Structures are given as structure tokens and as C-alpha cells.
Amino acid sequence: MxxxxxxxxxxxxxxxxxxxxxxxxxxxxxxxxxxxxxxxxxxxxxxxxxxxxxxxxxxxxxxxxxxxxxxxxxxxxxxxxxxxxxxxxxxxxxxxxxxxxxxxxxxxxxxxxxxxxxxxxxxxxxxxxxxxxxxxxxxxxxxxxxxxxxxxxxxxxxxxxxxxxxxxxxxxxxxxxxxxxxxxxxxxxxxxxxxxxxxxxxxxxxxxxxxxxxxxxxxxxxxxxxxxxxxxxxxxxxxRGLAKGEGSMTVGIDGPEAILAGSCSGATRQQVEVHKKDHPTLAIDVAGVMGGRVATSDLTSFLLANQGRAPLVYSSGTPDEVRAIQARFGREKVAEALDTLFADTARQLVDAGIRRLVVAGGETSGAVVSALDLGALAIGPEIDPGVPVLLSKGDKPVALALKSGNFGASDFFVKALERLAGR
CATH class of the missing domain: 3.40.50.10840 (Putative sugar-binding, N-terminal domain)
Incomplete structure (x- = not known):
């Protein structure tokens, strides 16, 4: 190396x-x-x-x-x-x-x-x-x-x-x-x-x-x-002749898809708004999560019921909404609860056959991939600046896009699903 x-x-x-x-x-x-x-x-x-x-x-x-x-x-x-x-x-x-x-x-x-x-x-x-x-x-x-x-x-x-x-x-x-x-x-x-x-x-x-x-x-x-x-x-x-310049490999996995968005950045909020015009979306009730009224099964049921339609669940909120929730429940407790929710959801989705997974937000992505324990990921083509296709190996290969909150064009979610499938 x-x-x-x-x-x-x-x-x-x-x-x-x-x-x-x-x-x-x-x-x-x-x-x-x-x-x-x-x-x-x-x-x-x-x-x-x-x-x-x-x-x-x-x-x-x-x-x-x-x-x-x-x-x-x-x-x-x-x-x-x-x-x-x-x-x-x-x-x-x-x-x-x-x-x-x-x-x-x-x-x-x-x-x-x-x-x-x-x-x-x-x-x-x-x-x-x-x-x-x-x-x-x-x-x-x-x-x-x-x-x-x-x-x-x-x-x-x-x-x-x-x-x-x-x-x-x-x-x-x-x-x-x-x-x-x-x-x-x-x-x-x-x-x-x-x-x-x-x-x-x-x-x-x-x-x-x-x-x-x-x-x-x-x-x-x-x-x-x-x-x-x-x-x-x-x-x-x-x-210096130490490498040949081969770079990334072309990768893609077609199959059932899901999008998880935990970022509250302006770019992600805009991407959510664009996506919800033509695709099924579910806003996560963060207060419901903190009160035990929203569970992982609520998210997975929605996503699995809308296969083939690029379904999205999101916790993204405006700065004022985020401050209000953090003031009510505590910043660390809210972050931990949402990380756990997204992690458990991703695990259940992959077990249920999801093979294309798009995740928005650094902390959310960390929680998701830690829960999935995918090992080494091969680097594939670029989706938007700074966001490549990632491919895991093993018995249940998964194609991933892990998006920093502020990255990506307004149509990123649909574009990412196409790239993950190799299209």
C-alpha cells in the first residue's frame, strides 16, 4: 500500500x-x-x-x-x-x-x-x-x-x-x-x-x-x-512508477432500493423537497422517536411497501426545528436516538433484501455502515462531486452511496439509485 x-x-x-x-x-x-x-x-x-x-x-x-x-x-x-x-x-x-x-x-x-x-x-x-x-x-x-x-x-x-x-x-x-x-x-x-x-x-x-x-x-x-x-x-x-493509474473499478448492483436521510443541511433539505414531488417519502416524527411512539418497523414497513418507487425516509429539519427538538430532549440524546433508529432500519432493510442504499448525512452514514458491518468497500464511479458508488462484497453484496449533508445536486437521490445499479 x-x-x-x-x-x-x-x-x-x-x-x-x-x-x-x-x-x-x-x-x-x-x-x-x-x-x-x-x-x-x-x-x-x-x-x-x-x-x-x-x-x-x-x-x-x-x-x-x-x-x-x-x-x-x-x-x-x-x-x-x-x-x-x-x-x-x-x-x-x-x-x-x-x-x-x-x-x-x-x-x-x-x-x-x-x-x-x-x-x-x-x-x-x-x-x-x-x-x-x-x-x-x-x-x-x-x-x-x-x-x-x-x-x-x-x-x-x-x-x-x-x-x-x-x-x-x-x-x-x-x-x-x-x-x-x-x-x-x-x-x-x-x-x-x-x-x-x-x-x-x-x-x-x-x-x-x-x-x-x-x-x-x-x-x-x-x-x-x-x-x-x-x-x-x-x-x-x-x-515515480510506483502505480499504474488504474483507479476505480466499474461496479453496480441492481435490486430493491431505499433512501435514508438524516442530514439537516440546506442541500439535503432541498434534495428531499425535490424528491418528494414524484416519490413516496416519510418524515420521521423526532418527538415520536424520543417518546417511543415511532419504531424501526414503521420505517422499514414504509420503505419495503414502496419498492420500485425510490422511497425515502428522513429526519431533516430546519435550524429552528432542530433547535427546538434539541432544547426539549437534549442534543446528544436526540442524535443517539436517531443514529440508532437509522442503524436498526438499515440492518433490517438489508436482511429483507435491499441491495441499493443511499444515505445522507455524515453521522447517519457512520451509524448505518457500522451497523451493517460490511468490511472493505470497493470504489466505483462518481455520482456527484465527492460521492462515489461503494460496493461491498460477501454473501449479501450491497451498493451504497454515502452523501455528506451539503453535497450533491438537487436530483441526487434518483441519480444515485441509477448509478448504484450500474446505469
Whole structure:
């Protein structure tokens, strides 16, 4: 294995796995597999990139560090020459959150400084300019992410945000340096390392900027960022003759389908509204879930009764609705109850013969795939930017799409079901 990735959630893991498998146009990517948690056995020797999906974004920071260091050890044991710590392109993390502690712990374990920290993903509208994170034309804290139910982002200055989480100071490489080329970037990172900066925010506003950053870190043991940071990494291994550029395989499974949406992001809410115009949908009564009046059987019965019609169940709500429910029952209790509901529903659906499953929301996806215990997932074609087809093996193969809340076009759900079937 050449490249190892530690991702802090399951949708982010499939996002960066997709980026690595695609590689650069005309060059191809690496043969990539996504692991749901830290594998118990060694990797297949044919795998060139392994992405370990953890559910560590919103847990206690010390626990996230322990899990990430365990993942690092497994990846190093597989022979990885470079490690990527992947977090969300909207930098989902509270001031007491996990991005800084995990990144610093990995840097210390590998004995490196001057490590890139770049959440930019221009294809999804995430850019970094003068150390500030933008979502399209809005600062992060004015983009709707300030209303995130678990990790509200109230400051777009990610140097300042990250500094609250770290021991050492945080460096910055500005866009002028980035657009001067990979040699200039490499020199700037070296200087920050000499100044004892473990982490360095690097500006990026285009894919070309990310490719330049990728070339600059060709010999770096550790890189951190959103999935966009991996755009140029596959090319480094191909250029050195270590990989052939075969990338993703074409996969698809046709069969019964279901859609589960637990994200409350604006994009997912719009996708739900578009989908419900022509397909059966069921809104989950969250208060009913908390009061024991809504059970897993209610969801599975609805989904199984509407096979062939792309049925959807969702808990998505507006920021005001989410705040009201959290105030009434408690944020953690609501999150735990919904994760359990979606996990149990997915398990029953697969047991009942569902073979195409679309899941919206990082936390929801983590709960679902953990419950299904699918093992390694092959990476297939891209559905929308950042969201590939995933295929499990075994006696009951399942085709999956795990969508981060803010990703995907308005018609994503129907498009995803078609791609999962190989169409």
C-alpha cells in the first residue's frame, strides 16, 4: 500500500477515496479501498490506497486521537509511504474539537512539522483565501454552517479556529505563494517547520492550486485537509512508477432500493423537497422517536411497501426545528436516538433484501455502515462531486452511496439509485 488515509467520518472517507481513485484527468488514480474502521487483518497486496473511515469527528478529542493513532499504526504496517488525515471541507469542529489534536498527534508520531492543513474543495464550492474558509461566495460562518446541529462553525478564520485546538502556533501559506508554484510552497512549508509550526493553513481557490500543493508535498509523510488535498497525490506515485493509474473499478448492483436521510443541511433539505414531488417519502416524527411512539418497523414497513418507487425516509429539519427538538430532549440524546433508529432500519432493510442504499448525512452514514458491518468497500464511479458508488462484497453484496449533508445536486437521490445499479 502506497497511500493511507485516516478519515474522521464515513462520508468523508468515501469522498477522498473517490478523489484518489479518479486521480488527474488522463492519468488515472490508485486502486483504492475504503475500510469501515481499522481492519483486523492485513490489506490485499494489490491495494495501492487504503482509506480508514472512523466515526471520530464529534467524539471526545482524546478518544479521537487514540483511534487515529491506531489507524496510523495499521497503515504504516501496510507499507504506506504517505498518510493523509482527512476532515470535512467545512472544517466541522468545535473550539474543543478534534481536528487540531488529531493532526498534532499524527505529526508527532511521524516526527514531522510544517504539515499542510487545507480543507479546500473548489468542486464543491469550498475555498481557502487568506486563511479564511469560504462556502461558495460566503464566509463559512455566514453559509448556514453556523447552524450545524453538532459542530456549529462560527468563525471563518481557520487559523484562529485551529489555534484554539493546538499546542503549537499555526502557520499560513498565502495564495500568492501557492500560485507561484510547488517549489515556492515547499519552501514556505519548510520555513514554517523550522519555526516549529506543526500545522500550516495553505490557501487554495482552484483545483490547480491543489495540484500544485500536491506536487509540493511529494516527499511529506503527512498531509491534512479535505478530500481536495488528495487531487494531485495519486499522480506523484504514478510519476515515480510506483502505480499504474488504474483507479476505480466499474461496479453496480441492481435490486430493491431505499433512501435514508438524516442530514439537516440546506442541500439535503432541498434534495428531499425535490424528491418528494414524484416519490413516496416519510418524515420521521423526532418527538415520536424520543417518546417511543415511532419504531424501526414503521420505517422499514414504509420503505419495503414502496419498492420500485425510490422511497425515502428522513429526519431533516430546519435550524429552528432542530433547535427546538434539541432544547426539549437534549442534543446528544436526540442524535443517539436517531443514529440508532437509522442503524436498526438499515440492518433490517438489508436482511429483507435491499441491495441499493443511499444515505445522507455524515453521522447517519457512520451509524448505518457500522451497523451493517460490511468490511472493505470497493470504489466505483462518481455520482456527484465527492460521492462515489461503494460496493461491498460477501454473501449479501450491497451498493451504497454515502452523501455528506451539503453535497450533491438537487436530483441526487434518483441519480444515485441509477448509478448504484450500474446505469
Amino acid at each position: 502506497l497511500l493511507g488515509v485516516i478519515a474522521d467520518d464515513f462520508t468523508g472517507a468515501s469522498d477522498i477515496a473517490n478523489t484518489i481513485a479518479k486521480g488527474l484527468p488522463g492519468q488515472g488514480g490508485l486502486r483504492t479501498v475504503q475500510y469501515l474502521g481499522i481492519p483486523a487483518a492485513a490489506a490485499d497486496p494489490d491495494i495501492e490506497a487504503g482509506v480508514i473511515a472512523l466515526k471520530s469527528r464529534s467524539i471526545d478529542a482524546a478518544q479521537a486521537v487514540r483511534q487515529s493513532l491506531e489507524a496510523l499504526k495499521w497503515l504504516i504496517d501496510q507499507g504506506c509511504k504517505q498518510i493523509v488525515f482527512k476532515y470535512c471541507s467545512t472544517f466541522d469542529s468545535t473550539p474543543a474539537g478534534n481536528i487540531g489534536p488529531v493532526a498534532e498527534a499524527l505529526a508527532e508520531a511521524l516526527g514531522v512539522k510544517g504539515v499542510v492543513a487545507c480543507p479546500a474543495f473548489p468542486g464543491a464550492g469550498r475555498t481557502v483565501y487568506q486563511g479564511h474558509l469560504f462556502v461558495k461566495d460566503r464566509l463559512l460562518n455566514e453559509s448556514g454552517l453556523e447552524n450545524h446541529p453538532l459542530n456549529p462553525m462560527t468563525d471563518a478564520d481557520i487559523r484562529r479556529w485551529l489555534r484554539r485546538q493546538t499546542v503549537s502556533d499555526v502557520g499560513h501559506v498565502d495564495i500568492t505563494t501557492v500560485q507561484s508554484g510547488s517549489s515556492a510552497i515547499e519552501g514556505a512549508l519548510l520555513r514554517h517547520g523550522e519555526e516549529n509550526h506543526a500545522l500550516v493553513i495553505v490557501d487554495a481557490i482552484t483545483d490547480d492550486d491543489l495540484v500544485a500543493i500536491g506536487k509540493a508535498v511529494v516527499d511529506h509523510r503527512l498531509v491534512t485537509g479535505g478530500s481536495g488535498i488528495a487531487i494531485g497525490l495519486s499522480a506523484n506515485f504514478i510519476a
